Amino acid sequence: MCGIVGFNWEDDSKIRRLARLLEHRGPEQEGFHVRDGISIGHKRLKILDLSDKAAQPIYSEDGAACITYNGEVYNFETLREELESKGHKFISKTDTEVLVHGYEQWGTDLLERINGQFAFCIFDRKQNTLFLARDRLGIKPLYFYDNGERFMFGSELKVFLDSDIDKRIDKTAMNHYLLFGNTPSGQSILENVRKLAPGSYIIYDLAAGKIKQHSRYWSLSFCEDPDISEDRAKRQIAEKLDRSTRARLVSDVPLGAFLSGGVDSSIIVALMRKYVKELNTFSIRFDRPGYNESKYAKIVSDMFETDHHEIEFNADSVRDLIAELPYYYDEPFGDSSMIPTCLLCRVARKYVTVSLSGTGGDELFAGYPRYRQLGLLKKLNSMPAPLRKTMGISLRALNLLLRSDKLGKLQTFLGPREQTWQLYLKLFSYMFRSPAEQGHNLAEFKSLGRYFKYESDITNAMNFDTNEYLPECLLTKEDRASMAVSLEVRLPFLDHELVEFAATLAPGMKTKGSDNKHILKKAFAGVLPREILYRRKKGFSVPLADYFRNELRDFAHEEIFTDRTFDYCNRDFLTTLWRKHQTARADYARIFWSIIMFNLWQKKWM
Secondary structure, eight states, rough: EEEEEESSSSHHHHHHHHHHHHHGGGSSEEEEETTTTTTEEEEEEOSOOGGGGGOOSEEEETTSEEEEEEEEEEHHHHHHHHHHTOOOSSOOOOOOHHHHHHHHHHHHGHHHHHHHHEEEEEEEETOOOOOOOOEEOSSSSOOEEOOOEEEEESSOOOOOOOTTTTTOHHHHHHHHHHHHSSSOOOOBBBBBEEEEOEEEEEEETTTEEEEEEEEEEOOOOOOOOOOOOOOHHHHHHHHHHHHOOOOOOOOOOEEEEEEEEEEEHHHHHHHTTTOOOEEEEEEEEEEEEEOOOOHHHHHHHHHHEEEEEEEEEOOHHHHHHHHTHHHHSSSOOOOOTTTHHHHHHHHHHTSSSSEEEOTTTTHTTTSSTHHHHHHHHHHHSSSOHHHHHHHHHHHHHHHHTOOOOOHHHHHTSSSSOOOHHHHHHHHHHSEEEEETTSSSSSGGGGGGGOOOOOSHHHHHHHHHHIIIIIIIIIHHHHHHHHHHOOOOEOOOOGHHHHHHHHHHSSSHHHHHHTBBBBBHHHHTTTOOOOOHSOOOOOOOOOOOOTTTTTTTHHHHHHHIIOOOOOOOOOOOHHHHHHHHHHHHSSOOOHHHHHHHHHHHHHHHOO
């Protein structure tokens, strides 16, 4: 992968300085285009065609178009053959050059032909435009800034944070961060810097000094196909995922795989093993028994005879990494699994340059327990008001008896009747752990209700997760952690053809009773053992709750309460949560981590 940056004026020293901020994304080569009234920069990590012929920016034959690009196009060889048949001449063997010639041939329709993960900018000298695009699922990041005079773009927010633009915190994005641990799609933590949404492109008119087109070229539609039988679904899933995995093995550098021992990563390793002779796999071993699943990764590793690397994670891992996190995660980011992900990537990079990941399987095949929980909570919230009130009183009494607030989350669903999207956001949110937190008003997040348009609650939840949680949390986490050490991560589950097929499957195929990912497990029943396919899902969670009561107690308290930077929550309210957490009445580690990460980010960048 690579880092890209550019703007609509000429400044050689500035473009080089900003490109250096992206050195971690591409430390092996750099290139610049500073003329024609623009500045474009590129930092390269060599994956395909390691020669200098593949250096960027790459130009068309007549020099009328040039590209700076971050990503991989997995069907580039097929596209190249088609373009060569139409008379295009190539000087390299890289997928980047295919994009330049593809744009010459098809214009913006190029995007519909690409299968891959990407973010790029093409300068069109004839049209005097910048064409920026991002892949369908949002695997690769792309930010832009437009104040009516100056236009900038970059792979990461730090190129804007280190520029002379007006840097004000966007309050809507901040509120979203407090509730969900990340900023929303299409926005950033800064008011006038935006993320280009997944599956979108913009065309910036350099002469007019404005964006003349901002369009969505792809969006996912859940449209159930009643003619697809379970046998056909199993066959298609296995075939498409095999094809997707194989396509992501094209590389001129060593490959490996993340292996948690869960269903998704185990399937990817099983498929890779068919085509890769020497396969390195990597997993995390937590120091708390309730979180450690390394034995399952070992089962899969032994089964497929991989060269397995197990990385130990403890409270010291947090201490060692936390000072660096605000630089690489240059927006506030509240998912604590960022730490083991960073650690995993650091070890993997010692052995490989490309690693495959199982990310996306849960969103495609309804893998999260919350998908089933939503239906139960909806029934609970729709009960007659007197019954809800009686249940609420009973739960409060039980909490007092148990000296615990662990049932507080359930109490929050016994208030006034709410719409499905509100219930899901409360279920999903970092807050709403107890009735006392109901001061947070979800009204400002009403726009997120647009994802809840289908008959099935499971489908609606998957629609939200695919459009918001996946790109803004999971993919952001993996991109920043991997790029921090110049490691490319590829995601077979997020091949758009597989994603589109999964969206045609009935919700009842994906979850049956208490069995999540039912059809995916059936598709690979002959490949993986039952103890892997049907074990209880744990997720990539970190024992922060325990660390904040023990090894990291003093550190967390100082960051939350001594630092006066954070003023988005009432101090008395936070003190109450801290006391409850320390007595193990409740777990507020996610909230505390979000505040710590915001404080560290603000001190670093603002």
